[in-house]
Amino acid sequence: MRVAPTFTVALRALRRNKLRSVLTALGIIIGVGAVIAMVGIGNGAKAQVEAQIASLGQNVILIFSGSTTSSGIRTGWGGAGTLKIEDAEAIRREVPGVIGVSEEVVSTTQVAAGNQNWFTRIYGESADYFDIRQWPLAEGAPFTSQDVRSANKVCVIGRTTATQIYGNENPIGQILRIKEVPFTITGVLTPKGLSTQGVDQDDIVIMPYTSAMKRVIGGTNLRNINVQIADPQQLEAAQQQIVALLRQRHNIRPGRDDDFTVRNQQEIAQAATATSRVMTLLLGAIAGVSLLVGGIGIMNIMLVSVTERTREIGVRMAVGARGNDILTQFLIEAVTLSSVGGVIGIVCGVGASKLLSVYANWPTLISLSSVAIAFLFSAAVGIFFGFYPARKAAALDPIEALRYE
Amino acid sequence: MNNGAIVSLIDVHKTYRTGEMEVPAVRGVSIEIKCGEFVALMGASGSGKSTLMNILGCLDRPTTGHYILDGADVSHLDRDQLADIRNRKIGFVFQNFNLLPRTSARENVELPLIYSAQRLTHSELRERADRVLACVGLAGREDHHPSQLSGGQQQRVAIARALINEPEVLLADEPTGNLDSRTSVEIMAIFQQLNERGITVVMVTHEPDIAAYAKRNVMMRDGVILDDHVVSQRLEAASQLERQRAATV
Numbered sequence: 001m002r003v004a005p006t007f008t009v010a011l012r013a014l015r016r017n018k019l020r021s022v023l024t025a026l027g028i029i030i031g032v033g034a035v036i037a038m039v040g041i042g043n044g045a046k047a048q049v050e051a052q053i054a055s056l057g058q059n060v061i062l063i064f065s066g067s068t069t070s071s072g073i074r075t076g077w078g079g080a081g082t083l084k085i086e087d088a089e090a091i092r093r094e095v096p097g098v099i100g101v102s103e104e105v106v107s108t109t110q111v112a113a114g115n116q117n118w119f120t121r122i123y124g125e126s127a128d129y130f131d132i133r134q135w136p137l138a139e140g141a142p143f144t145s146q147d148v149r150s151a152n153k154v155c156v157i158g159r160t161t162a163t164q165i166y167g168n169e170n171p172i173g174q175i176l177r178i179k180e181v182p183f184t185i186t187g188v189l190t191p192k193g194l195s196t197q198g199v200d201q202d203d204i205v206i207m208p209y210t211s212a213m214k215r216v217i218g219g220t221n222l223r224n225i226n227v228q229i230a231d232p233q234q235l236e237a238a239q240q241q242i243v244a245l246l247r248q249r250h251n252i253r254p255g256r257d258d259d260f261t262v263r264n265q266q267e268i269a270q271a272a273t274a275t276s277r278v279m280t281l282l283l284g285a286i287a288g289v290s291l292l293v294g295g296i297g298i299m300n301i302m303l304v305s306v307t308e309r310t311r312e313i314g315v316r317m318a319v320g321a322r323g324n325d326i327l328t329q330f331l332i333e334a335v336t337l338s339s340v341g342g343v344i345g346i347v348c349g350v351g352a353s354k355l356l357s358v359y360a361n362w363p364t365l366i367s368l369s370s371v372a373i374a375f376l377f378s379a380a381v382g383i384f385f386g387f388y389p390a391r392k393a394a395a396l397d398p399i400e401a402l403r404y405e
Numbered sequence: 406m407n408n409g410a411i412v413s414l415i416d417v418h419k420t421y422r423t424g425e426m427e428v429p430a431v432r433g434v435s436i437e438i439k440c441g442e443f444v445a446l447m448g449a450s451g452s453g454k455s456t457l458m459n460i461l462g463c464l465d466r467p468t469t470g471h472y473i474l475d476g477a478d479v480s481h482l483d484r485d486q487l488a489d490i491r492n493r494k495i496g497f498v499f500q501n502f503n504l505l506p507r508t509s510a511r512e513n514v515e516l517p518l519i520y521s522a523q524r525l526t527h528s529e530l531r532e533r534a535d536r537v538l539a540c541v542g543l544a545g546r547e548d549h550h551p552s553q554l555s556g557g558q559q560q561r562v563a564i565a566r567a568l569i570n571e572p573e574v575l576l577a578d579e580p581t582g583n584l585d586s587r588t589s590v591e592i593m594a595i596f597q598q599l600n601e602r603g604i605t606v607v608m609v610t611h612e613p614d615i616a617a618y619a620k621r622n623v624m625m626r627d628g629v630i631l632d633d634h635v636v637s638q639r640l641e642a643a644s645q646l647e648r649q650r651a652a653t654v
Contacts, residue, residue, distance in 0.1 A: 005519040016507045315503045318464065319517040319566065320492020322485045398464050402503065 006325055010332035017305075021337060024301045028341030028381065029348060031291030032374045036349025038287040039370045041356065042280025044363035049276050053269040055192055055201075057133045061227040061239055062268075063091075063246070066259035081221030082259040087249055088126075088225045095241045100128035100228035103209045107217045111165070111205060112177045118164045122178065122205050124212025125226075132228040140172040140187030143208055151210035156187040158202035176205070181215045183207060235264055294341070295381035302334050302389035313393050314401025327394035334386020335379055342378025346371055410473075411573055411605050412438040412461060417470035419456050430456040431467070432628035438574075438607065443600040445616035445636075446609045448625035455578070457625065458609050462495055462576045463487045475573050492520050496567025500579035502559040504551040504566075511547040514538055514565045521570060537565040541595055557588035564595060568604075575599065577608040581615050587649070593618040594642035618642055 014021045065083040085103055092101045105124035110117055123129075127145045130136065143154045155176060162171045175182045183205075192201040213220060229238045239262055246260055306313070313326055350371075353364035419431040431453045438444055448454040459465040460472060463479055466487075472480045479490055491497075496517075504513045514534040518525055525533070535547055541561040551559050560580060567575055577596070581589035597618060600606050608619060616622050617640045624632040 009519060012508070012512070311503065312505055315505065316516065316520070317488065318462070318491060318497050318503075320488050320520040320570075322488045322520070324485070325520055399459050402464075402499070 003328060006328045007332055010329045010336060013305075013309075013329070014333055014336060020301060024298055025337045025341035025344070027294030027297035028291065028338050028378050029294075029345040031287065031294035032342045032345025032378050033348035033352060034287035034290050035284060035374050035377075036346055036366065036370060037352040037356070037364075038283035039280060040349065040353035040364040040366045041362055042276060042283050043365040043367060043370070044353075044357070046273055046276040046280060047365050048363045049272050050269065052193075052195060053265065053272055055134070056265055056268070057226075057228060058265075059229045059232050059235055060132060060265045061229065061235070061242065062263045062265075063087075063225040063227065063242060064261040064263070065221065065223060066261065081219070082250060083222040083225060085220070085222065087246060088222065090245060090249060091225065091227060091242055094245055095227075095238055097229045097231060097234040097238050098227055099230045100132045100226075102126040102129040102132055102226040103222050104129075104224045104226060105209050105212050105217055105219075105221075106223050107212070109179055109216065111161070113165050113174060116165045118161060120161050120164075120203050120205055122207065122212060122216055124209030124217065125206055126209060128228070129206065129226065132226050135192060136190055137187040138190045139170070140185070142187055148208040148210050151208060151214050153181060153183045153211060153215065154186050155183045155205050155207035155211075156189055157185055157206070158189050158204040159191040160200055160203040161205060162188050164203075178205065178207075179216050183211075235266065239264055291377065291381060295338070295385040298334055298337055298382060299385035299389060301337075302330060302386055303392070305333075306330065306389050306393040309393075310396065310401050310404040313396050314398050314404065317396070317398035318402060323394040326396075327390045330390035330393050331383065331386050334390065335382035338382025338386075339375070339379045342375045345378065346374055349374070409440050410437045411440045411475055412436075412607070413473045414457075414460075414467075415471040415473070417457075417460060417467040417472060419453075419460060419465070420468045429628055431460070433470075434625075434628075434630055436623065436630060436633070438605060440573075440605055441600070441603050443596070443606045443618075443620040444608070445619035445622050446607060446625065447611060447613070447616050447622060448631075449611065451627075452625040453628040454609050454625045456628075458576060458578055458607075461574070461607060462497060463490045488520070489522070492517055492570060493522075494573045496564075496570065496572040496575045498560070498563050498567050498575065498577040498580045500582040502551070502556075502563045502583070504559055504562055506552070507550055509548050509550060510538060510543060510554070510562045510565075511535065513551070513562055514569055516566055517570045533569060534565070537569050538562070540568070541565045555588075556584050557591055560584065560588075560592055561595065564592075564599075568599070573605060575604055575606045577606065579609055579611070581610065581612070589615060590642050590645055590649075593640075594646055597642050614640075 063083065065081060088101050088103045092098060102125045107122045108119065109122055110119050126148055127143060130142050137156060138159070140156065142156055143152070147154050157171060157176070165171070165176070166174065171185045171188060174185050176185055189202065195201050227242065229235050243258065243262055247258065250259055252258065316326060350366055353366060356362045357364045414434055414436050417431055417434045418429065421428045421430055434457060446454050446458065456465070460467055463474070467480055470480065471478055474490065475494055479487070482490065505516070511531065511534045514537055515530045518530055518533065538544060538547055541564050543558060543561055543565065546554065546558065551562070554562065581592055584592065593615065596606050596608070610616050617636060617638070619636060620639065621633070621635050623630055
């Protein structure tokens, strides 16, 4: 085939009709740009959710106390008080692969220091908690296992709580009154931002769970137990062992429901990312429709162009162009329009998503694969929608074409 | 094949089918054109001369009969083979010039070379196109677009395009139909000059004074050849132009 000269011919033809070529390519530019930007936004949202899930910690299993019904009122998860400190110790002792366990109790209360006070959440945890959540301290030190054993009056606080009570002062070593009990602040946590549910994770006071039980909340029941496993491969097995262990400890007969709930982090992650995956698909599909419309635009213009240039086609055939030469020429024109449009569209799409992330603060993520797919797809659109007009041109009868007015 | 005939038609028929009707356009034409002839094909519209021209130009195939071009039977070649024959052996000149609009004279002339089997570089293409344009008196106008050229100049670009592949036969379909009489003479001068250099020219015309520049006139009517004679009092376009020029000075 005489592709190289035909290529020149096709490019010359596009240059002869600059405005038309640009407008036709614009359909593809908008289509590809929209696909890139939309998928970028969707992926960005997904990545953000995934990052938030990861902030829960790696390979974490959460065990919640079951709900209970007392005179017709159901308490919700954690209300039944079926999880005991001994359960957590049994898990620490008996389940292989466990590298961290944190007994957790939760409450909300007013805290005060000097003339400031603030309503915040109180978390009682073990010393493993900061490792499990991968939540290092910004300043000071965490409480220790010794503090937990002795139920010492120490706590660490989140960034929000610190700012609300102490302003710009250094809170470390200060006394925080929680339910009139004075706690010494040993550290301030690094900011973690909003959770997937939109809760400010830094509005918090964390203390040994023993101290929380004894001095703040009262009671001997755990709301939940956080367990960290060393190896993600062992997650499933460890989860099953925990279920078996707790059923045995709680004397649940086979066939009866568990009085606790076990979730692992992967399940939570899957549930949370499912939404953003659907969103990505939806946005991508809408943008794909505009790419399709762009393709139809190319076909439309190529059909007009074939009709308009019937005489030219006749002349080319008269001087020796074969059907294939004509077909190739028009196909190259269509594919050039669509792939040049595709490249410009990619640039525009990337630019648009960068603008969105800078000015609208939307997280966007452009993957190389989405760029490659968008480009290949736009070239394919050119071939698909260019083929019919090109074949029509190639099938013209030279005598008819020469006589065409 | 025989005695230097470049073109020979043997009992060529062409019948068009329009619905149920069969319309015979050419009904048994046999003719031989030798190398170096200058033939004017004449006839009223509907006489079959255009159909015959299409067959001679390998744009169409005869329904029956044979067309031997340069010693090879081309009557039953397929579309692609005919395209190659047109490219290598035939140069076309049309009544309405049929130049590509918004395309320079040079690029118009290069057109047949693009579809040629010979591989030429960009500069070779350019060089050849410029040489042929100079031959038809258009040196210096290589970059002009058809809209910037007069009718006579456009037709000369078309002639240059027809000549670039050094064809065996130059086919001209009413080449002066859109031109005034003076420009027509200029075009005829080019044809005669080319013919003297040995190029075979076949030209369709319905103007007897244009046919008088040819060496041989063939009259057609109702799809058959009515008359075929050598022109006795041949007009010389070059000397006519000279006389006109002398008169205006």
